[in-house]
Amino acid sequence: MDHVAAFGIGSTNFRAAVARSDGELLTEVAVEPTRPSDLADQLVAAVEDLRSATDRDVDGVAVSTTGLVDDAAGAIREFDTPAGETIDRIDVASAVDRAHGLPVRLINDCNATALGEWHFGARRDEDCLAHVTFGTGIGGGVVEDGRLLRGESGQAGEFGLLPVAPHEYESTGVAGAWEAVCSGRGIPEFAANRLAADGRAETEGPDAADLTAEGVFAAADAGEPWAEACLDEVARYNAAGIAAVCNAVNPGLITLGGAVALHNPDWIVSGIEAHLDRYLFVDRPTVRITPLGDESGLYGAVAAFRAGRDATGSTATTGAGERADVPDADTRERR
Incomplete structure (x- = not known):
């Protein structure tokens, strides 16, 4: 059974938990303010915290996020801040790969939630x-x-x-x-x-x-x-x-x-x-x-990870920004 470090990232709140690919959350959900200008480093540190919070190996990282998402490149192309500013290109997969050597699945939050409803909602x-x-x-x-x-x-x-x-x-x-x-x-x-x-x-x-x-x-x-x-x-x-x-x-x-x-x-x-x-x-x-409540982004991230694994036998995006051909990969904008 795969275990994933799951993240639901909004403009304001940053949620994180370790989950099994069947949707069971294995740790308490950690919530902290999103740091848009420091998001890649925030994610890297949070992965470390999650790995320390469980005795199970983490097989990958799944990120549901607001913004314009490029899963193939492992990057958030545009991220909107609560102040209405836009931060261009946050390289998520490469940062996680350098620090942890883990594959990353990246998906827009609204699309992720639809997948989460299908699998777990x-x-x-x-x-x-x-x-x-x-x-x-x-x-x-x-x-x-x-x-x-x-x-x-x-x-x-x-x-x-x-x-x-x-x-x-x-x-x-x-x-x-x-x-x-x-x-x-x-x-x-x-x-x-x-x-x-x-x-x-x-x-x-x-x-x-x-x-x-x-x-x-x-x-x-x-x-x-x-x-x-x-x-x-x-x-x-x-x-x-x-x-x-x-x-x-x-x-x-x-x-x-x-x-x-x-x-x-x-x-x-x-x-x-x-x-x-x-x-x-x-x-x-x-x-x-939705019965998934405030954690819908986390469940959506897990569902995207699961969809990528089921389609290819592995997770979707490598740290180098390459990915397998995953039909569900998302590359669209959501405010």
């Missing part, structure tokens, strides 16, 4: 599932019969750029992008604009500069009408986005993750369920919050 007997992550942006992945849908250039799963929202909102140059109004970054801007348009910004809502997605949900929980009305519109756009995914790939199951969904499951799931049929053509799938 909510799937029962469905042949096709889609996962949607509601975080700073919106991303996801589709897995059918165990294979991750990658697309021609590895960019499949950019669900947050589906144009379902008002065209005056945009993200990454896409007018009407779903994530421009329904993500952790989009919700406060959408709420602030609604308040301003209705002339209520000074009397009913908080100052736009202080508005956060967490604050909008908290206000709605407290029964504030402006927040409830905002989240009702967000729910309609979420339903349209989920339906667009369904109409395109016809999944039997959709799982939802990311901080926005995990921290506000009732608002997100009930809103989608209430409006989904209006936009849906294909058979209605089951929609549920």
Whole structure:
């Protein structure tokens, strides 16, 4: 049974654990702040800590990370910081190889989570599932019969750029992008604009500069009408986005993750369920919050490691940046 040092790396948090390839976590999950400017060294040190934390040999390193990922080269091509800055090219595999001589599997976090759902999460007997992550942006992945849908250039799963929202909102140059109004970054801007348009910004809502997605949900929980009305519109756009995914790939199951969904499951799931049929053509799938929770990135990393091993008989990426021909290898961007 393979043992892997698994990492779930976000812009803010850096999670690590040793796991078996069947998904069992063998150590406590260690969580520390992500150090974007020092990420390769942070990863090397964390691998050392994990190897010291278990008496089992570690066979490889699996990394689920936000950003533009080049698994073939073993590098994160672009990594977004919480401050909105971008760090270019972080050579992960070569750093781990020099320090530990271990192979590395690198995968985008949203695609990884879809693989994690297939192997370890909510799937029962469905042949096709889609996962949607509601975080700073919106991303996801589709897995059918165990294979991750990658697309021609590895960019499949950019669900947050589906144009379902008002065209005056945009993200990454896409007018009407779903994530421009329904993500952790989009919700406060959408709420602030609604308040301003209705002339209520000074009397009913908080100052736009202080508005956060967490604050909008908290206000709605407290029964504030402006927040409830905002989240009702967000729910309609979420339903349209989920339906667009369904109409395109016809999944039997959709799982939802990311901080926005995990921290506000009732608002997100009930809103989608209430409006989904209006936009849906294909058979209605089951929609549920991922059972993998905050550790979905870790499970996704393990699933990617497992998929690479099963496809080739070995792990995917060597420390020198060469890799076997792994069909599931991911090379796409996710904010």
